[in-house]
Amino acid sequence: MANSVNISIEAPIENQIQEITYDGQEIYQAPLSMSENLARLAQKIDFSKSDDEFCNVKKEGETSSDPKPDEDNKDAGYQSNQWPWESVRNKLRNALTEVCVLADVLNIAKEKRYMVLDPVQPEQVDNRPMVQVYGRKKALGAAAAVLLAGVERLRASENMRINRNMPDFHIDLLRLRQNWRLKKVSNTIVGDLSYRTAGSKFSQTGVFEVTKAPEEQMMQAMSLNAAGPAPSALRVTVPPELQGVAFISVLCQKEQEDVVTATLSSSALNCPGTLPGDGAELHWQQKLEAAQNVLFCKELFARLAAEAVQLDASIPHMVVGNQIMATVLPGIQLLIGLCHNNGQNNTNTNPEGVKSDGAAGKSDHDHVLEHSLHQLLRAVHYANTHHPFPHPATGPLGPSKRRCLAGPMAADRYELLDMSKEQSLLEQIIQQAQHFFMRRRSEYVLDTIAKEVKDPLIVSHWNALNSPTQSCVKINIMAYGYDAVCRTSLVVHVGEKTLKCICRDGKVRHLSYELQELRDLIYCQIYQHQMTAVQAVGRCMGWQLLASSAHLGSGPVEPLGNASSCLLASPNGDRMIAIRCEPSVGIQVFIAQSPRKDFFSSELVQDKKWENLGGAFKEIKLEKMEGKNFLNKMELLMACLSSPS
Amino acid sequence: MHRNLPQNKEALLKSYTTRLKEDIKSMLENFEEIIKLAKGERGESESQLNRMTQIEQDTFEMQVRAANIVRAGESLMKLVSDIKQYLILNDFPSVNEAITQNSKLFRTKQQECDQKLMSLRDDIAADLYDLEDEYFTSIYK
Incomplete structure (x- = not known):
C-alpha cells in the first residue's frame, strides 16, 4: 500500500447552519433537545383530521391522559400566545363541561x-297524498293542454293547406326557381x-x-274567385322603375302626317298590368315577364339613343x-x-304615340318594325355569348368567322377594314x-300602272322569299x-334605297328611290312589248317582217325612250302594215296595198x-276597230288583209 | 360524397344539423324533466317549501317545459321549411334539368311554329300567285 491516499471522512452536518461569518466560519444551530423535538413533531399532528367516532374517542382518551404536551405544542405552533x-x-x-352535562342528562334520564x-x-310527511296526486294530475293536464294546443296549431295549418287547396309556398318557389x-x-x-x-350588357339591374x-290576402283572393286559378303563395316585388308595362312605338311620319304606326309589343297594352291597382293580384310569372319586357325595352331604347347620338348622318338624328x-x-x-x-301615374311618356294611337286606332298597327327591333337586339345578345369556333375555352373573345377566314383567303387591308365595320x-x-x-x-306604282294601262295586262308577282x-x-x-x-317579263329587286330592274334582254338598270323612274321604265317596257308582240302575231299569221327598229330617229323627240316601228307584209305580199309606237x-x-287601187297612169308614170x-x-x-285588245285587232286586221280581195 | 362547398354554405349546412340536434335534444330533455316531475323524484328531500307551493311550482315548470317542446317542434317545422328552401335554391342539377327540359320544349315548339309558318307561307304564296294572276287579268282593278 505504498501509494495509498489518505481520505478524510467527515460526518455530514447534522445541524443546520445558522450563520456564516465573514471569515467563513459556520455557526451551527444547537440541536433540538428531546422535548423540543417531541413538541416539534407533535406540532405536525392534526388532531381534527379524524374520520370515525372511534378514532375521535380514542384520541379523546389520549388527550385526557397523556398528550398534554402534544396539544400544547400544536397550539404553540399556531398561536404563539403567552x-x-x-x-x-x-x-x-370544554370537554369537561360537556362530559358533566352528559352526566347530568344521563342522571336525569335515569332518575x-x-x-x-x-x-x-x-x-x-305523507299526511295528504291525494293532494299531491291531484296537484301532479293538474300539472300534467296543463302540460298536456299546452302540447295539444301546439299540435292543434300545426295540424290546423297543415289541414288548411290540404283541405282548402292552399298553394304551397315551396312548390311555387320551385316553379319560380325553374324559370x-x-x-x-x-x-x-x-x-x-x-x-x-343571355348576353346583355345593359347596366341596369333587374x-x-x-x-x-x-295568408289573409291569399284567403281573400281565394274567396273572391273560387273558380279561378288558385292564387300564388309567392309575392314578387319588382323595383319601381321596372313596374308596369313598357313598349317601344315606332312611327313613320311623312311630313307631319302619319303613314304607318307600329308599336312595339302593342299586345302588352291589353295586358292587365296596365290597369292600376291590379298589379298586386297579377300572377308572378306575368308580372316578371312584364318587368322583363320593360327592361328589354329600356335597353333597346338606350342603345338606339346612344347610336343615334354617335352616328353622323347627313341629316343628324x-x-x-x-x-x-x-x-x-x-x-x-x-x-x-x-x-x-x-301603373301609378298613368302618364304616357310619348305623347305622339298616344295621339297617333287615338287617331289612327289599332288598325294601322304594323308589327314588322317592332319585331325587327326585337330581333336585332336579340341577335346582338346572341352574338355576345356565342362566339364562332375556334376560340379559347376560357376567354369569351375570339375572332369572327370572317376574320378567321381572312388569313387563308389573303384578305387585303380594305377587306379587313370592311370587316371591322359593324352596323x-x-x-x-x-x-x-327604307326598304319598307x-x-x-x-307596289303602289305597279298597281296604278296596272290600273291605268288596260291593254297589255301587267301582272306582278311578289316573291314570297325575301329578307x-x-x-x-x-x-x-x-x-x-x-x-x-x-310575254315580256322583268324582275325588279327592291333594295333599301335603290331598285334594280333586270329586263328581258338581260339589261340591268339601277333606279333611285324616285317613283317616276320605275314608272317610265315600265311604260317603255309596255311599248316594247307591244312591238314584239305584234311581230310575233304577224309571224303566226304568216306575215313577213320587212323591217323593225326599236329606236327610230324620225319624228318628234320623245320625253322618255324612243319611238319604235315595224313593217309587216302579207303572205302574198300585196298588203303592208306599218306600226309606229311612241310612248308619249x-x-x-x-296600211298600204299593192296593186294600189288608186293608181292612175299619169304622164310621169x-x-x-x-x-x-x-x-x-x-x-x-284603231279605237273603232273590233277586237278586245291591240293584238286582237291586229290579228283581225291581218286576217282581213290576208284574204284575197 | 365530398364536394367543395364554399365556406359559408358549409357553415349553413352545419348550422342546420346543429339546429336539428338541439331541437330534438330540447324536446327529449323537456319530456324527461316532465316525467321526472310527475314521478316526484326531485326535490323531495331538500324540500324547504310548503307543499302547495311546491305543487304550484311543478305545475308551472311542466307548463313551461311543454311549451318548450312545442317551440322545439315549431322550430323543427321552420328547419324543414328552411332546408326545403335551401334545396330549392341550390339544387343546381334539378334546375339544369328543368332548363334543359324547358329549352327542349321551346325548341320543339319553335320548330313546330316554324314548320307551320313555312307551310302557311307556302300556301299563301301559292294562293297569292293565283290571286295576283286573277286580279291583274281581270278588268276590275
Missing part, C-alpha cells in the same frame, strides 16, 4: 323523578330578371325580391326625351319612342324602314289571249306595172 399550553387547557375544560324522556313523533334565377341573400330571396346571362304572400327621330327618306321620318306606363341597330332599322317604303312605293331589306317582284306584261304568243302618243297603225309598188300608207282608227 402560554404555550393554554389552548390545550381550554379544550380540556325519572323530575323529568321523563319521551320519543318525539317525526313530522308527518328564373334566384339566390338567397341573408334572409331574403332575391332574383334576377335581366338578360345578362333585381326582384321574393316573399311569402300573407335627334334624341329628344324619350323619342328618337331619324330621317329615312327625304320627307319621311322614323320616330322611335319609349312608352312606359308604370348599328339604328342603321339596320332605318334600312328596314321602297316596297310600298313600288327584311330586300324583296323581289316579277312583272309580266302580256295581252289577254296572247300570253302564249308573247301611243300606237299608230298604217305611165306604165301599169308601177301600180304594184304599193300606195301611200293610210292610218287606221
